[in-house]
């Protein structure tokens with residue numbers, strides 16, 4: 001899928017110690033290919049990479065300390081922008097607010113009508129009414145009743161009436177008389193764009209003047225989704241897009257193309273068949289999802305913010321003089337902890353959130369380590385070599401840990417000290433620099 005492809009693209013960058021103009025061009029070519037494979041329209045994908053490239057050159061990516069990071073950030077920002085930038089809210093100012101659903105048959109209108117009603121009821125404290133305007137199939141009305149029942153929302157229908165305009169108008173009257181403040185009108189769709197359907201939805205639209213006309217589209221339909229969106233927009237000038245069925249294989253491509261072609265915001269996404277499978281659409285989160293990179297950028301930003309340069313210099317000196325001890329180790333842990341709790345941090349590392357999904361992470365993963373170090377005497381902390389079996393047993397007892405845990409920490413400390421010494425060497429300079437030292 002797209003995420004894997006983009007992972008590969010960024011992998012090209014990661015594999016190179018030094019990033020050249022050629023790498024950047026190569027990576028962006030891969031990014032473009034990945035976008036195309038995800039059904040992003042050719043011109044949009046091309047414009048996208050051209051824009052990123054221009055920005056990369058403008059910002060002198062190649063001369064920065066972390067060109068890879070910066071390029072990733074540029075791609076993410078640009079992708080976010082392409083999908084609308086900010087979160088697009090839903091207009092609930094009407095009394096009642098009338099919301100009209102439009103889209104092809106099977107796109108998920110009825111399901112989404114229920115999800116939206118449930119969302120407005122439970123999250124926005126509204127009293128919604130669902131309206132059955134799909135008059136062609138008796139089963140369609142029945143389906144809306146099942147949905148309404150499951151979330152405790154009233155459904156308005158007129159099974160004998162074959163005029164959806166009238167039904168919608170009567171429903172609004174009913175809502176006004178009975179204290180409903182949101183009216184969600186579910187309509188009929190066809191399997192493909194068809195003149196009769198378009199005329200009908202346009203008539204309903206004109207008659208009820210909805211505050212929100214939402215175009216519902218199946219994210220799996222790729223390039224077709226874009227063409228359908230275009231047709232509906234020409235007729236209805238809709239207010240927003242609902243992208244459904246985003247729970248399967250990520251087809252982020254539809255989100256990108258639709259937004260660029262009709263220039264209307266994506267407001268919600270559907271991520272499953274259940275009534276709570278609805279999410280507000282956040283362009284930035286979608287960009288992250290498409291890029292499959294967690295929130296690596298904020299992680300880097302946070303690390304740079306929190307890293308105390310003074311402290312880093314002091315530690316570097318100590319390592320050089322072979323004086324790095326447990327007190328320093330403790331202060332390093334404090335630095336890491338300042339960045340946030342472990343769960344959050346792991347969530348920000350690309351791939352890690354996926355890989356560690358099922359692993360229970362303690363909120364305070366350093367608790368034992370800190371307890372062990374606190375149980376050491378000052379002399380033990382500065383000269384760890386002194387810590388023999390007897391001392392280990394005492395430390396374990398004092399910190400309420402097991403002797404294996406003390407051993408494990410000693411080993412970790414040893415490895416870390418060795419690594420730090422290596423970083424002091426000629427090849428390590430950049431690594432220390434990267435860490436903010």
Ligand code: GDP
Nearest residue numbers: 105106107108109110111244245270271272273
């Ligand atoms: P309509 O013809 O536009 O009213 O579409 P429906 O609401 O009847 O949905 C068509 C099918 O898609 C149904 O089987 C729904 O359960 C399913 N569906 C709708 N939204 C989603 C979604 O977000 N994820 C998944 N996996 N299925 C969905």
Ligand code: MG
Nearest residue numbers: 109110134140
């Ligand atoms: Mg339906």
